[in-house]
Amino acid sequence: xxxxxxxxxxxxxxxxxxxxxxxxxxxxxxxxxxxxxxxxxxxxxxxxxxxxxxxxxxxxxxxxxxxxxxxxxxxxxxxxxxxxxxxxxxxxxxxxxxxxxxxxxxxxxxxxxxxxxxxxxxxxxxxxxxxxxxxxxxxxxxxxxxxxxxxxxxxxxxxxxxxxxxxxxxxxxxxxxxxxxxxxxxxxxxxxxxxxxxxxxxxxxxxxxxxxxxxxxxxxxxxxxxxxxxxxxxxxxxxxxxxxxxxxxxxxxxxxxxxxxxxxxxxx
Numbered sequence: 001x002x003x004x005x006x007x008x009x010x011x012x013x014x015x016x017x018x019x020x021x022x023x024x025x026x027x028x029x030x031x032x033x034x035x036x037x038x039x040x041x042x043x044x045x046x047x048x049x050x051x052x053x054x055x056x057x058x059x060x061x062x063x064x065x066x067x068x069x070x071x072x073x074x075x076x077x078x079x080x081x082x083x084x085x086x087x088x089x090x091x092x093x094x095x096x097x098x099x100x101x102x103x104x105x106x107x108x109x110x111x112x113x114x115x116x117x118x119x120x121x122x123x124x125x126x127x128x129x130x131x132x133x134x135x136x137x138x139x140x141x142x143x144x145x146x147x148x149x150x151x152x153x154x155x156x157x158x159x160x161x162x163x164x165x166x167x168x169x170x171x172x173x174x175x176x177x178x179x180x181x182x183x184x185x186x187x188x189x190x191x192x193x194x195x196x197x198x199x200x201x202x203x204x205x206x207x208x209x210x211x212x213x214x215x216x217x218x219x220x221x222x223x224x225x226x227x228x229x230x231x232x233x234x235x236x237x238x239x240x241x242x243x244x245x246x247x248x249x250x251x252x253x254x255x256x257x258x259x260x261x262x263x264x265x266x267x268x
Contacts, residue, residue: 001125001127014131014231017132019119026116027069027115030065030069030113030137031069031073033113034139038141043143045075047108048079048110049080050080051069051079051080051082051113052084052094053083054114055083055090057121067082080101091138092228099153110141111141112139113137116135117135119135123188126188128191129188129191132191155214155215169189169190170189173187197233197234201234201238205238222244223248225248226249226250235251
């Protein structure tokens, strides 16, 4: 593939991507991240009664990868475990779903995971897609906060736009094209980069303003924005629209401050 570090960094701001080891599955990445999250939270897997895993690259079409992670962690069988498929917005959807389920009173401790092995659906001859995506997992635990704790989910807004599925998609492998064969759409990520860029900037800007208005918080009160977005060009554009210094956007290892806003790559 004809490309270079200079070509990639100039257009995206990305320095490197991570690729899973041979034989390492999405559930392996998810389990490792979950173990770290449980350790940070100071609870054991036996305390978890809800697992929601966001992924578009599950180990298998079924069972849910969340159930496979449940077994790997030793989470009790009475826990509810399921996957959500919301692509870039997956972790935010999983978080908001878990928050609602905990508020119902039926669950107490939720393990939220975002995990992908996107290297399995990349066309490594297409530099407009393969330089953006990699393999990784992140996890968090939410549950009752100790009295006086400052940690809390203050609000969330979810959005969807299904009118342009071809902007960023995997065209083959679904019910429309169940078994890709000669002449069928491949199971590779396809992206119309210019249109995705415009969409991401517009939607992230609007979503950020919506949640700030919902919580009656002015942008200048936000000390750290955590975008689920590696493209620095998009981050810079969002910073300009929100009139926030770009150094308030979490792009590298920086200490997190008290108030933050989390956005995914399509603005959710």
